[in-house]
Amino acid sequence: xxxxxxxxxxxxxxxxxxxxxxxxxxxxxxxxxxxxxxxxxxxxxxxxxxxxxxxxxxxxxxxxxxxxxxxxxxxxxxxxxxxxxxxxxxxxxxxxxxxxxxxxxxxxxxxxxxxxxxxxxxxxxxxxxxxxxxxxxxxxxxxxxxxxxxxxxxxxxxxxxxxxxxxxxxxxxx
Amino acid sequence: xxxxxxxxxxxxxxxxxxxxxxxxxxxxxxxxxxxxxxxxxxxxxxxxxxxxxxxxxxxxxxxxxxxxxxxxxxxxxxxxxxxxxxxxxxxxxxxxxxxxxxxxxxxxxxxxxxxxxxxxxxxxxxxxxxxxxxxxxxxxxxxxxxxxxxxxxxxxxxxxxxxxxxxxxxxxxxxxxxxxxxxxxxxxxxxxxxxxxxxxxxxxxxxxxxxxxxxxxxxxxxxxxxxxxxxxxxxxxxxxxxxxxxxxxxxxxxxxxxxx
Numbered sequence: 001x002x003x004x005x006x007x008x009x010x011x012x013x014x015x016x017x018x019x020x021x022x023x024x025x026x027x028x029x030x031x032x033x034x035x036x037x038x039x040x041x042x043x044x045x046x047x048x049x050x051x052x053x054x055x056x057x058x059x060x061x062x063x064x065x066x067x068x069x070x071x072x073x074x075x076x077x078x079x080x081x082x083x084x085x086x087x088x089x090x091x092x093x094x095x096x097x098x099x100x101x102x103x104x105x106x107x108x109x110x111x112x113x114x115x116x117x118x119x120x121x122x123x124x125x126x127x128x129x130x131x132x133x134x135x136x137x138x139x140x141x142x143x144x145x146x147x148x149x150x151x152x153x154x155x156x157x158x159x160x161x162x163x164x165x166x167x168x169x170x171x172x173x174x
Numbered sequence: 175x176x177x178x179x180x181x182x183x184x185x186x187x188x189x190x191x192x193x194x195x196x197x198x199x200x201x202x203x204x205x206x207x208x209x210x211x212x213x214x215x216x217x218x219x220x221x222x223x224x225x226x227x228x229x230x231x232x233x234x235x236x237x238x239x240x241x242x243x244x245x246x247x248x249x250x251x252x253x254x255x256x257x258x259x260x261x262x263x264x265x266x267x268x269x270x271x272x273x274x275x276x277x278x279x280x281x282x283x284x285x286x287x288x289x290x291x292x293x294x295x296x297x298x299x300x301x302x303x304x305x306x307x308x309x310x311x312x313x314x315x316x317x318x319x320x321x322x323x324x325x326x327x328x329x330x331x332x333x334x335x336x337x338x339x340x341x342x343x344x345x346x347x348x349x350x351x352x353x354x355x356x357x358x359x360x361x362x363x364x365x366x367x368x369x370x371x372x373x374x375x376x377x378x379x380x381x382x383x384x385x386x387x388x389x390x391x392x393x394x395x396x397x398x399x400x401x402x403x404x405x406x407x408x409x410x411x412x413x414x415x416x417x418x419x420x421x422x423x424x425x426x427x428x429x430x431x432x433x434x
Contacts, residue, residue: 008204015200020192027193037195041203048207098180106187113184128181129188159180 011048018061019044022068028125029072031114036072043071069130073140076118084119084143084151098160112162120155127152344385348378 023040030036046067054063104112113121122141126132127148132140137148352374359366 008207011207012200012204015203019195019199023193023195024188024191028188033193037199040195041199041206044203045206045210049210100178100180100183103178103183104180104187106191109184109187129185163180 018064025068026072039071039075043068084147115162120151123151124155352378
């Protein structure tokens with residue numbers, strides 16, 4: 001891999017290929033577009049300086065994606081925006097799975113997600129979009145698994161409320 | 175129409191989404207890349223430096239190994255010799271026994287205890303030499319055992335000279351004792367048999383040998399053998415005869431017959 005040896009042209013090609021997707025990942029966690037781009041650039045800097053760490057075990061895109069998520073979480077932690085309240089409301093988390101009448105456009109989805117508190121949003125995105133387990137989330141965010149579960153429950157509850165307000169629900173609670 | 179799960183919807187939409195970065199995004203990143211050294215490139219250089227250093231250390235350890243060992247061992251040998259000399263006051267050097275020791279060589283620390291044992295053995299040997307002329311000649315015929323360190327010989331010589339003077343006094347006492355006994359027997363009986371004289375001589379000889387063993391403080395196999403055999407020493411026998419004078423011709427004859 002030429003980018004591994006510091007070849008600028010190769011690095012530029014990699015950047016052109018993955019930057020749009022990775023900026024979208026960063027934007028999921030960071031509300032501000034400019035800050036999201038700064039986080040993405042910081043993530044690419046790590047990608048290019050740690051290319052030797054990539055073991056070719058998984059997909060290269062998946063490896064870059066994980067770096068971007070870590071950078072976004074570091075940024076949120078730095079801004080002290082992530083607050084996790086350790087509440088024990090995890091029993092009926094699945095009751096708050098929301099069903100829609102029609103598909104939402106991505107801009108609408110982003111708007112709904114941006115309405116969530118940072119702690120809820122981060123756990124929800126890691127669990128629902130990235131497919132992380134609660135054990136992985138607890139390790140990444142340095143919280144307990146029960147906190148992760150309670151944050152997910154609360155995120156789902158708030159999302160339902162937002163969507164109800166927009167009158168786009170299909171059947172409501174199942 | 176099936177209901178749409180909200181979470182599936184957002185996952186699908188967000189994973190497909192792409193947001194184009196600003197135009198100067200790459201320029202910013204390139205600038206940051208230029209200012210930050212790449213870890214992957216520097217690694218081999220550091221490995222080479224470390225390997226070179228380790229190589230130098232190994233070569234140096236091989237080169238200076240011999241010098242280091244010799245400088246450590248030599249002073250120990252000299253120190254030991256001094257100690258032995260200091261322990262014993264020098265009184266008499268009259269009985270110097272053959273010593274052909276080469277100047278001290280390099281001796282490894284493992285060999286030193288063995289050397290000390292040899293020294294002790296030789297010191298006992300020399301004591302035997304001073305008390306018995308027969309064993310003295312036999313010792314001279316063994317050149318290997320005579321290769322002793324100079325310091326050890328000094329020690330043994332002093333010991334033997336002190337012990338010899340004490341033994342001489344004791345032997346003289348015994349001679350006088352035997353002569354007195356023979357004269358008293360002669361005065362009482364007018365005649366003394368050869369067996370009676372022989373018994374007195376044997377008893378005196380045993381006393382002398384016992385004294386030697388006690389003074390040695392160590393169980394010497396040669397001395398014990400001498401006690402068992404109870405042979406008369408020529409020097410002691412001659413002294414008794416000189417003391418008794420010519421009138422005791424038959425005593426001499428009796429002893430001569432016994433020896434034959």
